[in-house]
Structure formats: structure tokens, C-alpha cells
Amino acid sequence: xxxxxxxxxxxxxxxxxxxxxxxxxxxxxxxxxxxxxxxxxxxxxxxxxxxxxxxxxxxxxxxxxxxxxxxxxxxxxxxxxxxxxxxxxxxxxxxxxxxxxxxxxxxxxxxxxxxxxxxxxxxxxxxxxxxxxxxxxxxxxxxxxxxxxxxxxxxxxxxxxxxxxxxxxxxxxxxxxxxxxxxxxxxxxxxxxxxxxxxxxxxxxxxxxxxxxxxxxxxxxxxxxxxxxxxxxxxxxxxxxxxxxxxxxxxxxxxxxxxxxxxxxxxxxxxxxxxxx
Amino acid sequence: xxxxxxxxxxxxxxxxxxxxxxxxxxxxxxxxxxxxxxxxxxxxxxxxxxxxxxxxxxxxxxxxxxxxxxxxxxxxxxxxxxxxxxxxxxxxxxxxxxxxxxxxxxxxxxxxxxxxxxxxxxxxxxxxxxxxxxxxxxxxxxxxxxxxxxxxxxxxxxxxxxxxxxxxxxxxxxxxxxxxxxxxxxxxxxxxxxxxxxxxxxxxxxxxxxxxxxxxxxxxxxxxxxxxxxxxxxxxxxxxxxxxxxxxxxxxxxxxxxxxxxxxxxxxxxxxxxxxxxxxxxxxxxxxxxxxxxxxxxxxxxxxxxxxxxxxxx
Numbered sequence: 001x002x003x004x005x006x007x008x009x010x011x012x013x014x015x016x017x018x019x020x021x022x023x024x025x026x027x028x029x030x031x032x033x034x035x036x037x038x039x040x041x042x043x044x045x046x047x048x049x050x051x052x053x054x055x056x057x058x059x060x061x062x063x064x065x066x067x068x069x070x071x072x073x074x075x076x077x078x079x080x081x082x083x084x085x086x087x088x089x090x091x092x093x094x095x096x097x098x099x100x101x102x103x104x105x106x107x108x109x110x111x112x113x114x115x116x117x118x119x120x121x122x123x124x125x126x127x128x129x130x131x132x133x134x135x136x137x138x139x140x141x142x143x144x145x146x147x148x149x150x151x152x153x154x155x156x157x158x159x160x161x162x163x164x165x166x167x168x169x170x171x172x173x174x175x176x177x178x179x180x181x182x183x184x185x186x187x188x189x190x191x192x193x194x195x196x197x198x199x200x201x202x203x204x205x206x207x208x209x210x211x212x213x214x215x216x217x218x219x220x221x222x223x224x225x226x227x228x229x230x231x232x233x234x235x236x237x238x239x240x241x242x243x244x245x246x247x248x249x250x251x252x253x254x255x256x257x258x259x260x261x262x263x264x265x266x267x268x269x270x271x272x273x274x275x276x277x
Numbered sequence: 278x279x280x281x282x283x284x285x286x287x288x289x290x291x292x293x294x295x296x297x298x299x300x301x302x303x304x305x306x307x308x309x310x311x312x313x314x315x316x317x318x319x320x321x322x323x324x325x326x327x328x329x330x331x332x333x334x335x336x337x338x339x340x341x342x343x344x345x346x347x348x349x350x351x352x353x354x355x356x357x358x359x360x361x362x363x364x365x366x367x368x369x370x371x372x373x374x375x376x377x378x379x380x381x382x383x384x385x386x387x388x389x390x391x392x393x394x395x396x397x398x399x400x401x402x403x404x405x406x407x408x409x410x411x412x413x414x415x416x417x418x419x420x421x422x423x424x425x426x427x428x429x430x431x432x433x434x435x436x437x438x439x440x441x442x443x444x445x446x447x448x449x450x451x452x453x454x455x456x457x458x459x460x461x462x463x464x465x466x467x468x469x470x471x472x473x474x475x476x477x478x479x480x481x482x483x484x485x486x487x488x489x490x491x492x493x494x495x496x497x498x499x500x501x502x503x504x505x506x507x508x509x510x511x512x513x514x515x516x517x518x519x520x521x522x523x524x525x526x527x528x529x530x531x532x533x534x535x536x537x538x539x540x541x542x543x544x545x546x547x548x549x550x551x552x553x554x555x556x557x558x559x560x561x562x563x564x565x566x567x568x569x570x571x572x573x574x575x576x577x578x579x580x581x582x583x584x585x586x587x588x589x590x591x
Contacts, residue, residue: 115292115295116299119299119529119567210420217548230422237429241430251420
């Protein structure tokens, strides 16, 4: 294989890394600076096609599409990071507790955990949104809670298998408290599987956030997100195609980047399956 | 075989029960009096008192759950706030609209993706394989709501071949009904090809590495026979399981596609109910979709031994 002789990272890692790197840079810039104010209305430039002045055109209120996409990238990345963080922290606490306590505590917690996993796709998030209300914080809470069970399941599995190992028994014999043992010895061993899970979760969350915003249940307008820009483009898509093209392209390229990176990580962890899936 | 089937069916019962508890608890998390939430703006003191008695709100929470669950078993999901209709018939009629789209799309996608994945794995690392995987990864990465918009833009607006928005029940007018379903089905079909092809390829690769495949080749079987009789049958399991998960996930996530093409399906009913704060319908939709998901996966599991007899032995 050429990658072995050249020591170049595989193609999927390169393309995926480049796509996600670009996203993070654009989101970083979009958080502090955009070419125009993404919220400023200008009826003079309503539905202007892409030009030198507005690279990606303007929308039905004359707002610059590029500026809105950049601001939207910042919002989406920020929401996704917070959501994943919430799910990881909550799921880790539940999983550690459940896996370490074992017995009935574990059985009851995991029965509920698995029942929540029985809700398909974003259904649980939709139900939670109905409870917490559809806005920026609602979406973080709903999606974060919806993805908590899958984190809890993985951490609990790791905790359960580690619990029987000698170094955990040694820590207990040395007189360390249960809490200290969990934090000092079990938690660090969960970090590798959690990192893999969090990366793929970032993709799911970004997609779910876009889908919910597209449905009108996410970040409310006028604040731009890729999802609500796509939703708003629907009535104008015949006369202003660019409104429907660019936000969708941004979402797709981000997901493509995450999928390619995910493939690259899996190939690295399991060389036997190189190029599979 | 019977033992296997019975175990699986019994195992699904606690899951269904906890799903019901979760949905019941979820709606109770909303601050405020459940009866006034359920009646919305139309509440009168008399109707409130009536519903409170019917839900057993003056009694303990487990009793309330028992009453609610008893009604559920009778198929009584309550009355919609916004349409004042009984909820179950409403959900069932919307379900058929979504189900026909999802079923046809997943069936077609499986028919294309599984053989394609098999061929890609057979010709691993060839140009064909790399091309198929690249295409699948691309299709997988395009969200359905954007794919739908692109199809709409191209086939609906640019070429004018298909109607842009609307829905006609296929029972009312088969031809026009079908025309309206082409683009939604095509959207899901293209997306799921990406998902299923990668899985079919991955599981075939796993199997092709095994010794008995080498043995089958060594004894002089044709490649066709090796692939079909030895590789495919053993590699199909994971893909079959994934088909079940895909069906359920689509049911939960079909709202976006129904929004793009303005189709009155179950997903749209759920989203509209969230906007309208029609809590009884939200509760009903969540229960119905989660139950269907569990049941679909149960059926998938029960079909497993048909092509992989090893399953029942365990």
C-alpha cells in the first residue's frame, strides 16, 4: 500500500480533516466577524444573485447569505459542542454510578436507559422539545438528554469490566474512597471509547440540530442556522436557487467530513477492516 | 425455533412497558395541571373537573398511570385538543401515509444496495469498489431534507416532470397518488442506499476473509456460487438488522421529508402537535412510533433464523 511507503495519512483522513478544519475555522471567524451584519435588512438588495458584492447572494430580506452561513456555522458548532458535552457529562455520571454500584441499582437504571434507546432517531428529542420549549437552550437540553443513554451504556460497560481488575481492588485496599477510585482509576479508562463516541455524536447532533431548525423547532429566526435558512428558502427556491443550495451544501460537507474522519479512525483502530463500511 | 420466538416476544414486553412509562412521565414533567394542558384553551371548569376525574388526578401517580395504561390497552389515547378527534384513528390514518413511503423506499434501497455492497466487497480496492464506497458515503452525508429540496428543484421546477408540492391518497386516484410519491420515495431511497451499501459491504468483507470461503474456492466452486451460497447468506445478518433500525429511524425522522413535500404523514402530525401544544397527540405519536419501532425490530429478529439457522441454536 502506498500509504505505508509514503507515510501519508489515508485519503479519507486528509479530506475529512480538511473539511472539518475548514468548518472550525469558518465557525471561529463567523463568531467574531462576518462580511456584513447577518441580521441587517436591506430591501434594496432583496434576492440578489451571487455577485462580487455578495459572494453567495442575498435572501428575501436582502441579508448577505455568506455572512449568515458564517454566523450559522458558529451557532451550529457551539450548539453541537454544548450538546455533546452535556450528553457526555450526564451519561458518564449515570454510567459510572450504575456500573460501579451493580446489583439492583444497575438493573433498574439500565432498564430505563435501554428503554430510552428504544426511541428511534430524533423522536426522543422531539418529545423533550415539546416539554422544554423550542429555542436555542431547549434544543441543547433536548438533544443532550436524548443522546445521554448511549453514553451511559458505553461508560457503564467499561466501568463494569474494570471493576474486577486488580488495580481497582488495590485502590480500595489502600483505603481510597469509592468516589476517588471512580474518578482516579475508572474514569480515565473511559476516555478513549468516549472520544470515539463523542466525535460521531457531534455529526448526529449537528444533523439533528439542522433538521429541528428546518422544522422550525430549533433556533428561532432571525438568528441564522443552516437548518432554518434552508427552511426559509423554500418559498423562494424557484427564483433564488442559491438560497436553497449553499446552506445544504454546508451541512452535507460537514457531515461528509465527519463520516470520512470516522472511517479513518476506524481503519486505524482496526486495520483488518481497512476500507470497509 | 418456537422457544426462540417466544423468548424474543416475552423480552419485548418489559421494553414496551418502560417505553409507556417514559412517555407518561415525559408529559407529566411539564409544569402545570395535566388536565388543563390536555384541554388547552377550550377548558371550562366543568370539562376540567370531568377530565381530572377521568385521569384520576386526585389519586396517586401509580394509580394515574394504571388508569392511563388501561385506556391505552383499550386503544383509547384520548382526544386531540386541536381537532377534537379521537387520537388513535387519527394516528393510524397518518401512519399509513408515512409507512407506504418508508417501506417502498427501504425495499428498493435494499434491492440495490445489498447486491452492490456484495460486489464492492468481492472486488475490494478496485476502482468499482472505491467508486461505490465514495458514492455511498456521499449519499449518506446529504441530509434528506436537502436532498428532497434538490430533487424538487431539478425534477419539479427545472424539468417540470413532477408536481412540486401536494399529496393525493393513492386509494383515491392511483396514478396521481403515485406521481406525488415519486420524489419523497426517491429521496429516502437515495439516502438509505448509502447507509445499507456500506453495511452490506463491511459484513461481506468480514465473511470473505474466513477460511471456509477459501475452502469453497479451493474445492473449485464458481465465484458466483461462493458469493451467493457461502458469502451472501452469512453476511446478510447485520444488514438485515440495520434494515429494521433504518425503518424505525425513518419513522421517527420522516417529518423533515414530509415537510419538504407537504405530505400529511405521521411525522408532520407530531411536529404540528408540538407547535399547537396538543399534548395528548404528542404523547400518542411518541407511543405509537416507539411501539412500532420495537415491534419492527422484533419481527426482524424473528425472521433472522429464516436465513441464519445458527441464531436459534444460541
